[in-house]
């Protein structure tokens with residue numbers, strides 16, 4: 267039911283999503299480059315692929331599966347992959363209940379998704395489940411700013427932004443990573459006001475050294 271809400275929000279936005287991203291231009295490209303530099307392959311999952319804006323940054327040698335809940339976002343991703351002659355397995359799937367066995371991937375990567383996943387803690391637990399022991403979960407996310415004034419402004423604007431664009435401005439994703447039981451390795455601040463963060467975590471699983 268909650269996943270259905272995310273689908274209903276993103277399907278209508280799909281035709282204009284890339285246009286809405288234009289103002290972030292060069293900054294967004296450098297953030298995405300940093301995100302993918304943290305992903306360790308060879309088997310990678312991109313959770314919430316959207317229209318495929320990360321495709322230019324995929325590591326060449328990796329085998330990548332990319333999932334999204336919105337068929338229309340996925341249709342755009344499929345067209346982009348074909349234009350780029352890129353091999354990527356695209357799947358319509360709810361990242362709150364992934365259709366993969368435990369320990370299927372070396373890393374799970376995601377950008378600007380946990381602001382719109384209805385139950386982010388459940389989604390993060392799912393990423394941890396499908397990532398192998400010792401593997402990585404790498405997130406690029408905008409989060410609620412720490413400053414009191416800006417934080418409250420983001421709280422105030424969130425209901426309107428949810429209605430218009432389907433995501434929350436005030437998600438506390440670093441806290442959600444902890445609440446999901448992941449091992450938080452690093453948080454990099456990518457802008458001056460502390461809104462955009464690169465989060466590197468690991469699943470809490472024993473590594474079998476053989």
Ligand SMILES: C[S@@+](CC[C@H](N)C(=O)[O-])C[C@H]1O[C@@H](n2cnc3c(N)ncnc32)[C@H](O)[C@@H]1O
Pocket residue numbers: 269272273276313314315316317318319320333334335336339359360361362376377378379382383384433
């Ligand atoms: C803001 S867009 C980000 C798209 C892309 N990652 C990017 O960086 O441009 C959020 C995406 O998350 C997807 N999404 C939201 N909730 C989801 C869920 N529960 N399962 C799978 N995808 C979901 C939406 O359909 C949408 O494509």
